[in-house]
C-alpha cells in the first residue's frame with residue numbers, strides 16, 4: 001500500500017480555485033516532484049500535506065489513516081521552506097536540535113544526532129554559527145538538516161533551491177539526491193524548474209490551473225507526453241500543425257512531408273487537424289535513410305550556444321522549427337540555404353488538436 | 359576649507375549643534391539651580407548647598423514617598439501593559455486579516471483622544487466603581503494609556519519577524535505555547551523591552567488624568583510636584599530633576615556600553 005494517498009483533494013479560496021480533483025499516491029522512499037507554472041497550486045498542495053492549509057474537499061491519508069485534519073505538529077513531516085525560515089536567534093546546532101528538544105530526547109542523544117546531521121550535510125565546523133552568518137547554500141543545508149533531524153515520515157520541500165545561483169543549484173540538486181538515497185526518506189518536492197524536476201525525480205506530477213495534468217517518471221513524460229501542455233512544459237519542443245492524409249488515414253501530413261501515425265497508432269481522433277511535435281535534438285541534417293522521415297527546410301538563423309549549435313529552420317509550410325545540432329554537423333547549415341533534414345519516426349509525436357486550454 | 363564645503367558641510371553641522379544646544383542647555387540649567395543656597399528657584403549666590411538634595415531624602419517632606427508611589431505604579435503599569443501588549447501584538451500578528459487592524463485602531467485611541475477628555479470620562483466611571491483615589495484605579499488608567507506604546511513597540515519588532523518561523527516550528531513538532539516561548543518571544547525581546555520602558559516612563563510622568571482621579575491617598579511624584587508648584591516653586595524640584603537627569607544619563611551610558619560589547623562579540 002502506498003505511504004501517502006491524496007484522494008480527490010480540492011481547495012478553493014473565496015473566488016480562486018487553487019486545487020481541484022487532486023489524486024496522487026506516493027510510495028515509501030519515493031522522490032515525487034510537483035512541477036508546474038507559477039500559481040498552478042503546487043504550494044497549496046504542499047501546505048495541505050503539511051497541515052497548514054485545510055482542504056475544502058477530499059482526503060489525505062498516511063499508512064491508510066486519515067490525516068486530513070491532524071495538526072501540523074502531530075504529522076511528523078519535515079518541511080523545507082523557500083528562504084529557509086531558520087530560527088534567527090538560535091545557532092546552527094540549536095536549530096537542528098529544536099525538533100529533538102520538543103520531543104524531549106535525552107541530552108546525549110540530541111548531541112549525537114546533531115553531530116550526525118551536521119556531518120550528513122557537511123557543516124561539521126559551523127555548529128556554533130548563527131543563521132545570518134551563513135551563506136545561502138549553507139543556510140539551505142541547515143534547513144534540510146533541521147527538517148530531517150527527527151526522522152520525518154515525509155520531507156516536504158517548497159522550491160528550496162530557487163534562491164541559489166545556477167552553479168550552487170546544480171551542486172545542491174546532487175546533494176539532495178544523495179540525502180534522499182542515504183536517508184531513505186520519502187521526498188515531495190515542489191519546483192517550477194523542469195530541468196530540476198527531470199534531474200531529480202522518480203516521478204513528476206505536472207500541474208496547471210490547480211489540476212494534475214499528467215503523472216509519470218521523467219523519461220515517460222518527456223518521451224511520450226499525452227498532452228500538449230506537458231509536451232511543451234518539459235524540455236524544449238517544436239509544435240507544428242498537421243492533418244491526416246486525404247488518401248490514407250494511417251498517414252499524417254505535416255511540415256511538407258508525410259509519415260505514419262508514429263506514437264499512438266491505434267488511437268482514433270476526431271477531426272482531421274492534428275498537432276505534431278518534434279524535439280530540437282531529434283532533427284538531423286542529411287538525406288533520410290530507411291524508415292527515417294525526410295523533409296527540406298530553409299535555414300533562417302544559426303547561433304552558437306556552447307556545446308551545441310541552434311538552428312532556426314523554415315519548413316515548406318512556412319512554419320518555424322528549431323534544431324539543435326553538434327557544431328560539426330551544423331557547418332553546412334548557413335542562413336538562406338535549403339537543406340535536407342531527417343527525423344527518426346519514433347521521435348515524432350502526434351496529439352489531437354485540443355479545444356480546451358489544458 | 360573651500361566656501362562650498364563650508365556651506366554644504368559646515369552650515370548643517372552648525373545647525374545641528376545649535377539644535378542640540380537648544381534642546382539640552384535648558385535641561386542642564388537645573389543642575390546649578392538645584393545647588394542654590396536660597397529657598398526659592400535661583401542660581402547659587404553665596405555658595406553652593408546640598409540642602410535641597412537633603413530635603414528630598416527627608417521622608418516627612420513627601421518627596422520620597424511620592425517617588426516610591428510613582429515607581430511602584432509605573433512598575434505595575436509597565437508589567438501589565440507589557441504582558442497585555444505582547445498578548446495582543448502576537449495574537450494579531452499570528453492571526454492576520456482585518457479584525458486585528460480594527461482592534462489596533464481601538465487600542466491606539468487613548469493616544470488620539472486628548473487626555474483631558476479621557477480624564478473627565480474616567481472620573482465619572484471610577485466614581486461609580488469606587489476606584490477614585492485608589493492604586494488600582496491609577497494603575498488601570500496608566501495601563502490603558504501605556505497600551506498603545508507597548509503594542510506599537512512590540513508590533514514593530516514583530517513586523518521584522520518571518521511568519522513562516524511559526525510554520526517551521528510547528529512542522530518540527532512544537533505546540534503553540536512552545537512556538538510562543540521558544541521562537542516568537544526570543545526574537546522580539548528588544549521590542550518588548552522598549553515597550554516596557556515606554557510604559558514605565560509614560561506612567562512615571564503622567565499628570566493630566568492622575569490629577570483628576572487621585573486625592574490624598576495616592577500621591578504620585580508628578581502630583582507632588584504639581585502641588586508644590588502651586589504654593590511656591592521649591593528648589594527641591596530642581597534637585598529632583600537633577601537626580602532624574604543623572605539616572606537617565608547613566609541608563610543611556612550603560613545601554614551604549616552593553617550594545618558596544620554585543621557588537622564586539624559579533625565580530
Ligand SMILES: Nc1ncnc2c1ncn2[C@@H]1O[C@H](COP(=O)(O)OP(=O)(O)OP(=O)(O)O)[C@@H](O)[C@H]1O
Nearest residue numbers: 013016017018037038039040041042043044045192
Ligand atoms: N491564502 C490565499 N488566498 C487566496 N488565494 C490564494 C491563497 N493562497 C494561494 N492562493 C491562490 O491559489 C493559487 C495557487 O497558488 P499556489 O501558491 O499554490 O501556487 P504555486 O503553484 O505554488 O505558484 P508559485 O510557483 O508561484 O509558488 C493562486 O492562484 C493563488 O493566487
Ligand SMILES: [Mg+2]
Nearest residue numbers: 042043044158
Ligand atoms: Mg509556490
